[in-house]
Amino acid sequence: MEHQHSHASKNQSKKSKNNNMPGKLITMIQLILSAAFLIILWNSGMLPGLYLALLGGGLFLLFAVTFCLQYVKNKSKYLGMVISILVSIVLAIGIVYFLRVQKTMEEVGGATYKTDNMIVVVKASDPAESILDAGNYRFGYQTATDQKNNQMMMDDVEKVVGRELNLTEYGTVTDLANALLSGQVEAAIYNEAFNGIIEESIEGYTDQIKILYQYGIETPIEQEETNVEEPFNVYISGIDVSGPITTNSRSDVNIIMTVNPNTKKILLTTTPRDYYVTIPGISGEQRDKLTHAGIYGVDASMATLENLYGIDISYYARVNFTSLITIVDALGGVDVNSEYAFSAGGYDFKQGINSLDGKAALAFSRERYSFQSGDNQRGKNQEAVLTAILQKAMSPAILTSANQVLAEVSSCVQTNMTQDEMAKFINMQLSDGASWTIESAAVSGTGDSQACYSSGAQLLYVMWPDEAIVGDLSRRMNQVLEGN
Template structure:
């Protein structure tokens, strides 16, 4: 009996050693994941490591202490529970890492250009396009059009190219037999397939050209210590934020990490500015999004007079998921109104109605608030202020301890609807700094609403004049002053001013002669 008892005890010790070893391995995995993730502050990770080592030693020593059967059983269950918790922690960190990597845009993106032909066409390769007529877009997707033209000229001789700024016209002509083929980027094809019912049924892909397109690199600034600018450009659609569609949301953020201050500037989507990729011809800011993200940023930089360090491109409809993950946001609704739901339904049961006043909004209500404009006297300018409130609400909630605790869910949601040129390390380090920080962030607003609406021709829609917003020169100076002030804050500089010219040290407005200012409005309204 004694030998059997010793044998049973020996087996029990072996089992306990295995459990302790498993606990140690899980711990090493957790600590490695935590330190390499960089979101959890190093000081916190050191404390976690010390506690874990002490716990491991206590559990290991307890193996050699004689205990009743029930106590040994409880200890083993406790170790198994700890291993499960630590394992879940490792999975959580890994998912968060993957989500951050998804949000952070890679150095290059694979671009695909399709060569579409009629479904009944006998052609099998691009070489069969010899002496044929091919439609090429020379407007918002001009870069891919130029690339397709080069590839087609290599593949076949005698091709005649018919250019048009509108893909819809080219595709319709192809389906009607007026063209032999159309070159179209894959992203534009997906969008066209949604709006042209018979496109998939009447056409097929003859060949696909693939190339690597460089993405916009971010600044090398230390975003935990240096002032930086951050541009939010958003499409008011559900789905892939990488599609080149109208830039409906345009918010510039001037971020002062040491002072924990953010200045938000809402730029009206109808702002009339030189379009960088349309040879600097004047256009609506929202139209630049149809050309490329680079066009949005370059055109905005030209107006503002300083560089934009980083961007985030979002599908603004994602606010439903983000706000719900945050548990709602608090805003002050200035007017009572009703707005269509996220599916743009005006059915009575689908309408989202809000009363004026401070209140907590869920995701659908926040989207309706950010979208609504018709009840405001100043329409889009009123919507800009609402969008800023929604952005502020999300940012304050996300940068709070409760928001950081939901980081995994938030990152998973954001990764589906957003893309940024902040690196994964920058995002992680910034989040870590927020966990360590003791001060709350201050967010102030600048609204560009002192300009004038006018009727003007635009580069992207040349057939008829459109309502546009002409910026007030003083407002743009105010934004530049805010940027310079943020850069100089904390530096010891001589303070002086000229009573005869209070704006002598204010950064000057852009010298671009193409900019039309509000005092040049022909039909202000």
Template sequence: MKQEKSERKSERKSTPIRALFQLLALLSTCSALYFLYQAQLLPIRLFGFLAIGVLLILALLITLSKRYVFVVILLILDTIINLALSFVFYKYNDYFSQFGTHANYHEKYSLVTLADSELAKTGSGEIIYLGLLESDPYLKTVEQYLQNDQSTRTGLLAHTLSASDLVHYENLLTLTTSLINKASVNSGNLKTMLIGESYLESLKENNQEIFAKLHVLQDIELAVTPKTVEVTKNDSLDSPFTVYISGIDNRDHTLPFAARSDVNLIMVFNPKKHKILILNTPRDFYVPLAMNGKLDKLTHAGLYGVNESIHTLENFYGIKFNYYVRINFDATSSVIDQLGGVDVTIPYVVNTYHGRRHYEPGTYHLNGDQALDFARERVSISWAGGDRERGRNQEKILSAMLHKLQTSPNDLNRIDQIFTSIAKNIQTNFTSDDLKYLVQRQLTTLASWQTELIDVDGKADITSTFTYPEPKHFVWHPYQDSVDRAKAKLQEYLQN
């Protein structure tokens, strides 16, 4: 009798504890199922069957736990596993949520004058006439800023200008030439210009003679309304779709709407045939700009906005882009620093333009900035292929990064920081749901994809471009037969 009372008393004490474990198991299971649903790793029907099966098994375990102690232990293990799965699925969702348009709400501009002018020497004076670029994608915003409430402006730009004080120029050469020659404007002379950061950086790299004569009086950040990137969105990711991948040269962790595109890849995905085509178009390809039909280097199209790069390539190859991905080179530098540097073998002498670094043949341990300077170099290796050799060096950097990740497990502990660095330097119209669906489709089909890499070729030349009529620039005149082959291959992959 006493033993029975003792057992009943013990059972009453254990009941609340058992109920707690049952509740924790139920809540953790629901949590894991919720985050799995959000992750969209499984088709909805398969997820439904899985959820019903898991909940039925849990109900059975809860029922049996009233009689058997070992089942309570199973519930505890179930809770631990579910909490771990909830965390994994949560991080998976968080990673994809970081990708997006990352639209810039500010653009950087510089007020520039001649280095030997009184304005440059004193830093004070009145601006009467101001040169602007007609091709600036934010021209109207700039004009409104200069003519509206002067309380929003500081320094030399505090003085309100009228529409007649703003002088428009077709390209950088005519603008800078007018500034240097102090061109007559109405009753005065042009003494200043206001240009975007991308144009100023491009001028620095492409025309040192003119750049050396200039002086920046004032830098401003102009609030802008983000431009819409113009692509033709695909109806379904189950049918062939195109992606434009643009690598821009900008080192301040931003993705401005107007920036030179030094990497221009066209990818065509054919989900039915499980094939991917990657077409590389050299940055120096001499192509007609979409906005005016005038010939220029492909990389310069980006100075007039990403839409100009997109439409120029669409017109050139006779296709439409469904998606775009813009990548800032700065992402590479950040990731390499977080990996503690990478080892790269350099087979020849390299003198980098950026960073002014010198390398003899050998193997080097490079940090982020050093690796990026090496990956961007093309002038001192022009004898080895210039643009093409630079592409090979970029592949070396990527291979070194992957090797470091594979051989240094400790670096996986920094996966959060690495992923964040990558995500904030990527701009795309792929939604998180789009990306999750692509992963889901691959997991459910386990298909093996075939990738084909092609490029287009041309004849080297030194000639004028629309953006820089002078000095003449290195370009590739496209070989029409290579372009025609690329067009045919694009159409082949776009067929279901």
């Protein structure tokens, strides 16, 4: 009898020990998830070492508590299991969150190429439905610019239709467009980025044509190695299309962001889209509008501004009109300071602080006819919106919605800043948490009508640079970079 009681007691003890196994297994899963979470954060480079140490210590303490509770013989072990399960769920969500952030940063950053979208267009009323229907057409092309891409496109079209094209040359893209509309040629080959230039000469041109065929040509962009912990310049380009962000297009917003991470100072410098400048490596001594430089790629715009101000620009960020709406809405709206009270796009803006959603911010940024200084004031308003975006994006509160913001803007923002460089910048900001001083400035000039390199003999509105103001702003940029 005594032997049976002893045997039963041993079985009960074993059963009790076995009953603790699920709890111990759960806490081990918690430990594995904790280690995985810390490794992902370490590899991301976004969190400062102190943050990681504190987080690691906290996670180890949680594990120690939940694991020790599994050896307690009362109901506390169940509390330990519940805590362990909750911690594991939070860790799993955190791992997924940071993996998504890293993936999105990879998609947004590290851009190393530009895309020229070459097209074949016919009149909107043309019966052809595909490029194969146009094999026997008379094709026109322009020879003033973009000859390399034109040749690549013509070779591709000949390969697709399986025959040599009947070709006619035209001096400028505007001459080519007029030839198409007048029936001199039945199809035209050119870079889609030139549509904006054609519209300046032929009102409603894009409504009179249809795209029959398109072919994307990717070209690498050279990049200099830069340390984001040292002062640098960023070129912010607002392109005039709503399509793929990699596609070359006119740049209607041209802002240089001079950043000094040591003094926490940012200078935003706006250059009007109509500034009459040379495009290095493209136009020679002939001048063109700054906005047209974007047709040849973001690197051409950067080289133009570097030449104008005598500076080096390390990074660029390209956004389109769709981007602004997406970014502002992803941030939960922004507070923008307006110099004037005005109405635009169905919105009424007051003098002072305006709380704007994406569509309102876009209307605020695009308006110029309400102001006597026109495009100059529009540039200042764009700086005001960018300042509001930067202030919101650099606040600690943004960390709670960083993944959502990055996910929503990944398809409409492009930058050559790599994921590692972005992570270093975030790490640096989290380390000191200091607020930034953001100043803005804009150059101006004198309006005129002149021929432009990209559009031929057609006279277009341009703005001759005010060399004195350009020189002053160049000095201000260098002062920010030098920490003065």
